[in-house]
């Protein structure tokens with residue numbers, strides 16, 4: 001038997017919980033006009049625990065959108081039961097089913113974010129990346145121009161239009177107030193002990209001096225500061241400065257290429273988090289209806305509020321992922337994440353602004369914080385760095401992916417590997433395989449201790465919690481109907497063992513849900529009659545996945 005838990009928005013309809021059978025009440029309550037969200041695990045018919053059929057009518061305490069909660073059993077409907085016979089999950093998720101040697105489920109839960117660049121910005125490569133497992137396409141606005149990003153956005157939209165069962169979300173990553181060296185005619189080799197100068201004069205690129213793109217650079221740095229170049233690949237100590245230049249001594253040498261990151265250890269640039277260029281790029285994102293902004297160098301919650309207010313003013317439904325990469329963001333982590341829809345552990349700049357040994361600790365802390373607050377979280381940078389030039393990863397890189405998956409990240413990100421690497425498809429395949437294998441060893445039902453603290457009195461929270469418990473106990477997938485994505489996101493944060501099949505009648509919601517751990521978003525028009533909607537959804541699952549719904 002499968003349990004069905006359903007809810008729908010009500011206006012001011014007085015309810016009469018004592019009249020009629022549970023099924024009658026359910027049918028009445030599930031009728032149009034509104035059909036907010038429903039959650040039900042697909043389960044075993046003969047499992048005794050599944051006899052726990054809830055028959056009571058409850059009224060949701062949700063303030064903004066009051067909803068009725070009507071647990072019911074589709075067992076009463078032979079047609080639904082017939083469908084469920086086909087859809088039962090095959091894999092039990094009891095204590096014995098997980099561990100070192102358990103069989104991986106076929107559907108990966110952790111989502112893969114791919115940066116699109118010169119190696120992958122063609123139709124053929126976008127298609128191949130999507131088939132290999134890309135879930136989110138990231139556009140890095142530090143590179144390229146609007147025309148080149150427009151081409152990628154159009155290609156992803158074309159892919160989505162032709163592959164309804166596998167949609168790719170689009171994430172626009174702002175350049176932010178990053179400090180970069182200027183263009184060089186060719187790479188320069190820097191040797192330890194050598195003198196090297198950065199100047200705020202434009203267009204300088206010689207063997208011992210290069211421009212920097214930030215006029216206050218000279219004011220922000222002080223003698224003795226440690227300057228990290230290209231995410232720490234090279235380092236220099238500041239020896240002296242003039243009105244327009246900073247003279248350094250190379251500590252760790254290397255090859256300096258064009259437009260490399262410059263960070264001062266322990267300091268953030270005194271620039272606003274959203275620069276003029278970023279606002280221009282944000283408008284470009286609004287015009288193109290991207291799904292997410294990844295906002296670089298966020299230092300406080302204020303900037304998130306400012307962006308959200310702007311998006312509201314132009315009616316844009318775009319979610320904001322804050323990039324945690326600035327030393328100044330760490331004391332404000334809680335308020336920044338509270339204001340946002342999710343966070344990215346941007347380990348590149350984070351490991352340059354802060355001591356590198358802090359990065360794994362901060363990664364775990366940020367993931368836990370996001371999970372406890374019901375926010376999405378992505379781990380980024382260097383995940384398969386060696387695959388930019390080699391066809392196989394290092395063992396340390398494989399372990400790094402496994403750690404991010406075990407820590408419960410929603411997404412893991414590829415940067416140079418897919419943007420300009422030699423083996424972009426292999427990198428995605430490795431990420432897919434490692435994530436899938438690791439997920440098979442994660443016991444179901446493990447939740448962060450403080451999950452639910454934010455919404456603890458919220459009826460939806462209880463739905464998500466109990467649906468997850470049932471799904472884990474019965475070894476089933478979960479089906480949720482959602483117009484806004486809210487319920488699917490909530491379920492995702494409980495990390496049920498089985499897949500969350502999220503049916504939505506909003507294409508934008510389907511696309512956005514592509515980022516969330518364990519969620520398989522499916523677009524479907526809802527019927528006026530809710531049971532017909534159930535049936536349509538189950539039919540669709542059968543067509544899409546046959547008997548392998550887990």
Ligand SMILES: Nc1ncnc2c1ncn2[C@@H]1O[C@H](COP(=O)(O)OP(=O)(O)OP(=O)(O)O)[C@@H](O)[C@H]1O
Pocket residue numbers: 115116117118140142143144148348349415416417419420
């Ligand atoms: N749209 C693009 N056009 C051209 N080159 C790109 C594009 N996107 C990325 N790249 C290239 O791929 C490299 C790796 O991409 P990535 O997104 O990691 O950028 P990054 O500049 O290294 O770091 P950050 O993510 O901090 O901006 C870039 O340094 C750049 O050389």
Ligand SMILES: CC(=O)C(=O)O
Pocket residue numbers: 323325345346347348349350380381
């Ligand atoms: C992704 C990014 O911006 C970083 O790691 O710094």
